[in-house]
Amino acid sequence: xxxxRSKCLAALVLLSGCLAPILLIWHGWGAYLPGIPRSDxxxxxxxQRVFLSRWLSQGVFPWWNPHLFCGYPTVEIQQTxxxxxxxxxxxxxxxxxxxxxxxxxxxxxxxxxxTFLGLQKACQLSPLAAASGSTxxxxxxxxxxxxxxxxxxxxxxxxxxxxxICMLIAYLSDRKPASFVATAVATGIxxxxxxxxxxxxxxxxxxxxxxxxxxxxxxxxAALAGVWVVAAAISAPQWLPTLFYLGFGARSIGATGLTPxxxxxxxxxxxxxxxSPLGDGITTQHLQTRGVWDTAGYTGTITALLAIGSLIxxxxxxxxxxxxxxxxxxxxxVALYHGMGGWLPGFGFFREPLKAMCLVNLATAILAGxxxxxxxxxxxxxxxxxxxxxxxxxxxxxxxxxxxxxxxLAAPREVAHWLLRISETQxxxxxxxxxxxxxxxxxxxxxxxxLLQAAANxxxxxxxxxxxxxxxxxxxxxxxxxxxxxxxxxPLSAHWRAIQSNTPRTTxxxxxxxxxxxxxxxxxxxxxxxxxxxxPMTNGSQLIPGMYEPYGYDPMMPRxxxxxxxxxxxxxxxxxxxxxxxRALAASHSIEEDPSLQPETIPQSLHTYSLSAVSxxxxxxxxxxxxxxxxxxxxxxxxxxxxDFVSDDTCDLIPNGLMGKNETTFTKITASSVHQLDAETPxxxxxxxxxxxxxxxxxxxxxxxxxxxxVNGGPTALPACINGWMIGIPVKSGEQQVTLKYRPVGIAPSxxxxxxxxxxxxxxxxxxxxxxxx
Numbered sequence: 001x002x003x004x005r006s007k008c009l010a011a012l013v014l015l016s017g018c019l020a021p022i023l024l025i026w027h028g029w030g031a032y033l034p035g036i037p038r039s040d041x042x043x044x045x046x047x048q049r050v051f052l053s054r055w056l057s058q059g060v061f062p063w064w065n066p067h068l069f070c071g072y073p074t075v076e077i078q079q080t081x082x083x084x085x086x087x088x089x090x091x092x093x094x095x096x097x098x099x100x101x102x103x104x105x106x107x108x109x110x111x112x113x114x115t116f117l118g119l120q121k122a123c124q125l126s127p128l129a130a131a132s133g134s135t136x137x138x139x140x141x142x143x144x145x146x147x148x149x150x151x152x153x154x155x156x157x158x159x160x161x162x163x164x165i166c167m168l169i170a171y172l173s174d175r176k177p178a179s180f181v182a183t184a185v186a187t188g189i190x191x192x193x194x195x196x197x198x199x200x201x202x203x204x205x206x207x208x209x210x211x212x213x214x215x216x217x218x219x220x221x222a223a224l225a226g227v228w229v230v231a232a233a234i235s236a237p238q239w240l241p242t243l244f245y246l247g248f249g250a251r252s253i254g255a256t257g258l259t260p261x262x263x264x265x266x267x268x269x270x271x272x273x274x275x276s277p278l279g280d281g282i283t284t285q286h287l288q289t290r291g292v293w294d295t296a297g298y299t300g301t302i303t304a305l306l307a308i309g310s311l312i313x314x315x316x317x318x319x320x321x322x323x324x325x326x327x328x329x330x331x332x333x334v335a336l337y338h339g340m341g342g343w344l345p346g347f348g349f350f351r352e353p354l355k356a357m358c359l360v361n362l363a364t365a366i367l368a369g370x371x372x373x374x375x376x377x378x379x380x381x382x383x384x385x386x387x388x389x390x391x392x393x394x395x396x397x398x399x400x401x402x403x404x405x406x407x408x409l410a411a412p413r414e415v416a417h418w419l420l421r422i423s424e425t426q427x428x429x430x431x432x433x434x435x436x437x438x439x440x441x442x443x444x445x446x447x448x449x450x451l452l453q454a455a456a457n458x459x460x461x462x463x464x465x466x467x468x469x470x471x472x473x474x475x476x477x478x479x480x481x482x483x484x485x486x487x488x489x490x491p492l493s494a495h496w497r498a499i500q501s502n503t504p505r506t507t508x509x510x511x512x513x514x515x516x517x518x519x520x521x522x523x524x525x526x527x528x529x530x531x532x533x534x535x536p537m538t539n540g541s542q543l544i545p546g547m548y549e550p551y552g553y554d555p556m557m558p559r560x561x562x563x564x565x566x567x568x569x570x571x572x573x574x575x576x577x578x579x580x581x582x583r584a585l586a587a588s589h590s591i592e593e594d595p596s597l598q599p600e601t602i603p604q605s606l607h608t609y610s611l612s613a614v615s616x617x618x619x620x621x622x623x624x625x626x627x628x629x630x631x632x633x634x635x636x637x638x639x640x641x642x643x644d645f646v647s648d649d650t651c652d653l654i655p656n657g658l659m660g661k662n663e664t665t666f667t668k669i670t671a672s673s674v675h676q677l678d679a680e681t682p683x684x685x686x687x688x689x690x691x692x693x694x695x696x697x698x699x700x701x702x703x704x705x706x707x708x709x710x711v712n713g714g715p716t717a718l719p720a721c722i723n724g725w726m727i728g729i730p731v732k733s734g735e736q737q738v739t740l741k742y743r744p745v746g747i748a749p750s751x752x753x754x755x756x757x758x759x760x761x762x763x764x765x766x767x768x769x770x771x772x773x774x
Contacts (some may be wrong), residue, residue: 005477006376010127013484014112017135021108021493024500025101025147032501033097033508034104036282037603040150041100042503044539044553045079049096051542052080055682056091062682063706064742067541068552069561070530070585070620070725071701075237075238075744076245077556079153081194083237083754084314085111087156097505104147105154111138115188115365118166121179122646123324123366123371129482132487133369137162137566139491140299140361141271141498148281148498149293153194154358160190160363161213168206169327171223172213184227186451188234188757201334201359203228204344208330213323233757241744244705259341260354263422264290268339268354270422272297273304273397274404274454275494278423282497284450285436287423290354299364300490301461302483305397307364309390310371327367335359368487375472376480387469394466401459408452416444420450461490507603509543514591514609521589521611522546525618528676530586532614534593536604550585558702564725582615586700590614619676621687621699623731685740691731697738699727709740 025034035041052074055062061082065074074080081087086106090099100770115134119125125133137143146154164186171179180428187206191199206227210220232239260268267288270277279285281292288295311332314325338344339356375387375749425437440447441525464486472479510518522529527546551562564585572580582590594608674697675688689697703721709729710716722728729738 006126006128006480009481009484010131013128013131013135013488014116016488017112017131017138018109020496021138021144021279021499022105022717024496025104025108026503030098030101031505033503033505034100034147034501035150035503037503037507039503041152042150042508042604043536045150045152046096046100046508047542048080049091049100051682052082053091053094053096053099054545056088057093059092060683063744063747065542066682066701067548068539068554069558069702070548070550070564072243072552072554072558072561073245073704073706073742073744075747076242076249076704077554078194078238078242079554079556081116081153081156081192082318083235084156084189084192084194087194095548100152101501104152105520107155107159108138111143111155111162114160114163115166118163118170119324119369120316122166122169122173122327123322123370123373125324125369126374126377128484129369129371129373132372133365134162135412135488136299136368136491137361137365139488139495140303140365141296141491141495142358142587143360144491144495144498145281145293145296147500149291151195151293154198156193157190157195157198157202158358161198161205161358161363162184163206164190164202165209165327165331165362165511165538166324168209168223168227168324169213172210172215172220173323173604175729177764180223180227180232181765184230185234185758185761187227187231191231192238194238197355199360200344201356204334204338205331205359208334209308209327230757230761233753234761236750236753236757237747240746240750241706243309244745248559248704250555250559250561258542261424262296263424264354265286265340266422267295268297268357270770272299272357272360273400273458274298275301275457275490277451277454278419278447279450280494280497282502287425287433287436289421289424289433289449294354295357295358298491298494299361299368300487300494301397301458302465302486302490303364303368305390305394305462305465306371307367310374312368312389312393313374314370315642316366324366325370328363330357331366332363335363372480372483374484375386376476387472391466394469396463398462398466399460400509401455403459404455405452405459408448408455412444412448415451416440416447419447419619461486489610504603507605509605510537510540511605511607511609515544515610517611518544518547518591524610526676528587528620530617530620532582532585532587532590534591534609536593536607537591550587558704558725561702561725578650579615583617583742584700586617586620588613588615588617619674619687620685620701621674621676621690623674623689623695623696624698644768683742687738687740688735689731689738690735691733693733695731696722697729697731698722699729699740701727701740703727704742706742706745707740708743709738711736711738713737713739 015632017044033041033046050065051065053061062074075082086103090103090106094102108219112134114415115137116130119130119133120127123130143155143158146152146158164183165713167179167183167186170176170185187202190202206224210224213220267278267290271292275298276284276292276296278287279292286292310325311329314321314329317449318326318329335356335358338353339360341353371390375390411512420437420440423433423437425433436446468479468482518531522544523546525546529546530548530550531541533549533551537555538549538551541547541552582588590612592612594610673690674684678687685699685701687699688696699719702725703719707719707727708716711721711729711731720728727740729740731738
């Protein structure tokens with residue numbers, strides 16, 4: 001095949017691989033949110049984007065989010081990706097919905113182009129081979145299912161990981177400064193992308209690539225260390241503040257990884273080879289307890305056949321294999337080791353080792369590209385024997401598909417029971433899965449059909465693959481065209497529904513009448529209103545300015561934020577306990593949902609809610625004497641034993657010296673008033689107080705290193721953490737204005753460090769280019 005034909009065909013593959021997903025993302029042209037209903041886009045990332053865009057569009061960086069968990073940090077939880085440049089720009093320049101569609105479309109293009117350039121540079125692939133590898137990567141199940149589930153930051157990270165790995169391969173081969181800089185910058189951007197689990201995937205993949213590359217181990221170790229030092233400097237604004245948050249975050253309580261069971265491992269491998277054998281999660285209910293986005297890894301049968309054939313060839317001549325093929329084997333080994341439950345430093349803090357399937361898909365894309373390069377490189381006339389392993393692989397998978405289909409037809413009930421067993425439907429599955437499992441006992445075909453269709457698809461494409469290779473010598477160009485069509489069409493037809501925006505904007509968010517009532521309460525309470533919110537609308541407070549909630553949803557939430565409950569005093573009635581809890585959480589109103597409606601089947605905007613006042617709390621702080629009689633106290637905090645009101649037997653909760661030298665001589669006094677003022681930014685809390693004596697200002701907001709305060713514009717000081725999670729500030733007698741401000745710890749020096757690192761990278765590139773030209 002001529003080089004011109006190869007380039008034209010590569011351009012068509014790239015164009016179709018980009019254009020089709022982008023059109024699917026813009027389905028309805030802004031009338032739809034990405035993902036399926038009830039995805040993380042609808043309930044997590046979109047409300048978060050509304051809040052972030054509200055302030056970034058005004059030029060204010062919202063370091064603190066007051067809407068959830070009685071306040072929590074934005075940078076430190078990482079998933080805001082506040083320093084990821086493409087995300088930040090989209091938040092600044094576009095409305096939330098359009099900005100989300102734009103940034104997703106951009107990352108379809110970025111993922112494909114960066115992977116294409118990386119494969120060409122590192123693996124020395126032809127344009128067609130590199131274009132095919134990059135296209136099947138973005139159309140594969142792992143990348144496309146992140147659109148369905150709404151995992152925004154994973155899309156960000158997965159767009160850059162192939163480039164970061166490929167450029168390291170290139171640098172270990174050519175030792176050029178440009179390759180080093182590209183590797184370090186791409187690695188730093190992955191850290192900024194807000195998906196920490198994938199940072200560890202990247203590190204261990206690069207470690208394996210360096211370990212298996214040719215050359216001195218000292219040079220390879222120095223290269224890898226240098227890449228990560230520069231990447232750490234570039235991404236310092238993200239990870240440095242996070243270090244100070246770890247002791248307060250939910251993920252800091254220990255290893256939370258879920259070791260995959262034998263059944264889930266079987267599903268992992270089955271869904272790599274077959275096309276939605278347990279349902280696609282959209283048109284058919286997915287059986288696996290973990291969810292289709294955690295287990296599916298289908299990149300296309302033709303892609304898998306090319307990759308398996310290339311893998312066999314690479315293993316046979318490992319010492320003489322290309323650097324790209326050897327690196328793909330190294331990445332594949334890391335993925336299989338972790339996906340099977342193997343432990344490596346950094347993996348224990350994340351829930352799903354099976355998400356390492358992203359690395360399997362990447363290795364598959366690289367190996368498939370290497371296979372196409374070997375078979376169809378322009379002007380290369382390879383003997384037919386080079387195709388033998390591909391033909392044998394195709395024949396074997398044809399028999400596998402026919403065997404599975406035969407079992408489905410001959411023993412449907414036994415196969416159905418096997419599917420239910422590996423799907424782990426007895427382990428607390430979703431109600432819809434349980435209903436499907438019960439139906440399968442009487443009608444096995446309801447869960448047999450997806451497997452039967454997947455087996456037929458496997459056999460048909462494997463036969464086509466074998467036929468194409470039999471015709472390869474007669475028309476290299478025709479065979480390469482048909483293979484390219486199948487490479488793109490198979491995964492696209494399998495996953496297009498996952499990429500398509502499927503959630504109408506009109507069905508999402510608060511019902512219009514309730515939104516009006518909430519707005520009236522916010523105005524009445526001077527934008528200082530906390531509401532308790534039903535679980536289906538958790539995080540919905542971010543959609544309305546001035547509306548806050550004491551709880552929320554975020555895996556990086558403050559530690560034990562959902563356990564802030566009171567320990568009732570003796571003799572308190574249930575109603576008194578409920579009211580005391582609302583007061584301690586500074587919640588004035590409660591929103592409750594009609595339990596007769598099913599959140600899973602009815603659009604959110606059509607749910608029926610009731611709004612009621614539950615306490616007189618309209619200010620998120622109160623004054624309390626240092627010493628109170630024990631019978632006036634109420635225990636409150638993330639664990640029993642922490643108290644909202646400090647009594648004489650719990651003075652140890654106040655850090656020594658907080659109240660001054662005479663703290664033990666204070667007696668009970670009456671605090672006059674606390675008035676909360678409007679804040680110009682979410683990073684600030686302002687209070688006007690009138691105190692009759694030395695008091696403690698208890699602010700019902702989550703304590704975190706980074707808060708500092710001043711009284712009447714005086715010098716700043718650090719508040720104390722009291723009652724396990726609140727902010728405590730000592731105040732004197734008289735009228736005073738207390739200002740609390742939040743700024744992530746180390747944010748200023750980390751930004752300077754990042755800018756210096758970027759400047760250094762730019763300078764190194766400039767110098768190296770000048771030397772090359774001279």
